[in-house]
Amino acid sequence: MTFPLTLLNLAGAVALLLWGSHMVQTGVQRAFGPRLRDLLGGALRSRSRAFLAGLGVTTLLQSSTATGLMTSGLCAAGAVELERALAVMLGANVGATVVAQAFSFHSAALSPTLILIGVILFRRPDGGKNRDLGRALIGLGLMFLALGQLLDIMTHYEDSPNLRILFGAVATEPVVDVLLGAALTWAAHSSVAVVLFTLSLAARNVVPPDAALALVIGANIGSALNPLLETPGDDPAARRLPLGNLFTRLIGGGVALAMLWPLGRWMVTLQPDVGRVAIDFHTLFNLAVAAVFFPLLSPYAALLRRLLPNRPDPADPARPVYLDAAAREAPALGLSAAARESLRLADLLTEMIAQGQAGLRASDRRAVVETRRSASTLARLAAAIRGFLAELDSEDVTPADDQRIGAILTFVAQVEQAGGVLARNVLAPAAKYLKKTVALPEPPRDEILAMLDRTSANLRTACALLMTEDARAAHLLLDEKTLFREREEQAAQAHFEALACRGEAQASALRLDLVRGLKLVNSHIVAAAYPILDRRGELLPTRRVSPTA
Structure with a gap:
């Protein structure tokens, strides 16, 4: 061969x-x-x-x-x-x-x-x-x-x-x-x-x-x-x-x-x-x-x-835009960059609220579920801001800078928490309800959409407060807590009446859950005013009535 x-x-x-x-x-x-x-x-x-x-x-x-x-x-x-x-x-x-x-x-x-x-x-x-x-x-x-x-x-x-x-x-x-x-x-x-x-x-x-x-x-x-x-x-x-x-x-x-x-x-x-x-x-x-x-x-x-470090994705909304590494050496520049990035964090929450409104208005369960996932984006960006502030050059930080850092950290934490509560306590129950039915009932839906509008407006007020530290904006935010508390009381009363009349209580229960969730979201946004009011001595140490002698 x-x-x-x-x-x-x-x-x-x-x-x-x-x-x-x-x-x-x-x-x-x-x-x-x-x-x-x-x-x-x-x-x-x-x-x-x-x-x-x-x-x-x-x-x-x-x-x-x-x-x-x-x-x-x-x-x-x-x-x-x-x-x-x-x-x-x-x-x-x-x-x-x-x-x-x-x-x-x-x-x-x-x-x-x-x-x-x-x-x-x-x-x-x-x-x-x-x-x-x-x-x-x-x-x-x-x-x-x-x-x-x-x-x-x-x-x-x-x-x-x-x-x-x-x-x-x-x-x-x-x-x-x-x-x-x-x-x-x-x-x-x-x-x-x-x-x-x-x-x-x-x-x-x-x-x-x-x-x-x-x-x-x-x-x-x-x-x-x-x-x-x-x-x-x-x-x-x-x-x-x-x-x-x-x-x-x-x-x-x-x-x-x-x-x-x-x-x-x-x-x-x-x-x-x-x-x-x-x-x-x-x-x-x-x-x-x-x-x-x-x-x-x-x-x-x-x-x-x-x-082989992670390559930042330009399209990733959780990627910081204004946190320049060189700004860490100068606290004045670093605080300005962190404040600007914090406003961007608030913008992401505003977009999340708008997307949630669109999903609820159209009774689109898929859109509501997708909006819930934006909470993880808020968490990642908030973590980046906190890490940036922790790495500021401590030798040049003044007492006024410390107060400013505290205000920014409070704002970031509260916005992050507001996004998480919005996903868990508002969008999740709505998505669960839409999974069983075709659309949300109109009366509670319209009320929730209006409250979301008000929540978004309060978030804009909180952003203005972060930049100006004007006590008047802080007072406006505190007044909003009263409105949301009244809405919760009205929703609870309506639900109790529906139960007492042995009528259809499912819609009233959904309304109560969503109103309570939005009240908690708004509470986190309002909490951004606390550092400013605390420095002015306008916050009580406790809401409990002091015992009389």
Whole structure:
């Protein structure tokens, strides 16, 4: 048989190995994909469980790349901390060695049985999960068949001068072997296939032990390239996990490459079968990397966050606009910037009120639910303002500056609380009611819309008070508490009358809940006046009547 035909047979066996791996991966993903993702998400409560989850999922999928892409998606979405995601990848890398170990026992006799069972399941009329499991079993059978063919090809042509020249050209330099192994794994998207191919080469003495170990090191490095290159978007934070996984493989590969010659001699002494040496080295390499990096995940994750910080999203309303870092050094500039950002915080609450009004007016439950989520935006921006004020240069802060800081912090806290109460106590009950009915009853709806208008006007008064610290604006805000208290009393009386008349009390109950919620929202807005009135001595220490002697 000619040498080109030999290469064609070799390429065909490798292609069959890759296709079998692809069928196993797609079959398992189609049958258990959502469950595997849920398994990863639910097991990420601790590093140990995350490590085991990564090991188990990769053993089923036979692809650490697929596990890495799923975990990267969870990490980029903020559903999992970086430390635990890195633990998943350490487990996934060990899981890939479990798959390679299972195929290294040359169970080619299982191939016909697996393919037969797979075809029966694949052709069942009910389809569904059975069809996907059949696909996976056919893939397993093809992988066993391809591995057996590779061993036969290497046995038949191990004395071929041309084949030895071809592989001998890349076996003289370990660094070239590492690069070749990484390139093959990147192109094949499967470290398992490349490691098994290396096993077949080493088992028939086509490549020496050192070259086989170097190819395995390259396969481990190459398996970390695809998750990095296939990470969508250009956000640096989304690349922390794949880049962190690549760094662990590069560091481990560099150490292993430096120790390649003595390590290879030692392992060949323990195990004369060079093919088994390659597989065992693959397992030992990943176990050693996991053992070294697992205790260091917290500082390692902190380093990755430092190297790849979050990229601010220009469209994110929670991103501060006026908090200039340079203004921290001058309290006068810093306080002005914080006050301006606080007004922007109030603008976000005003938009939230307007969106809530639109949703209630149109009885659009989806719009009401979406508006509720704006409370988290308020919370993030409020946290940024508080953090900025905490970092002002304390040496230049005067007593007047301290009072100003207190007023801004009070305003920020009360606006944040007002947004949270609006979401929980007003919009949530309204959305719950709209889920059961078509529209809100007109009498309570019109009253709530009017009260929201008044709440928005009070918020504008609170903003003016923050900038001018005029006591007249503070008095106007305090007067508004009386109005909202009267509205609450009227709503409570109407509800009691509806209950007493055994009439329809659902609308009156909704009205009472919403009025009470808006009263609490308004109370937080009015509280912005307290620092100004307190400095003027216009606030009582308590509303309780003093006991007489």
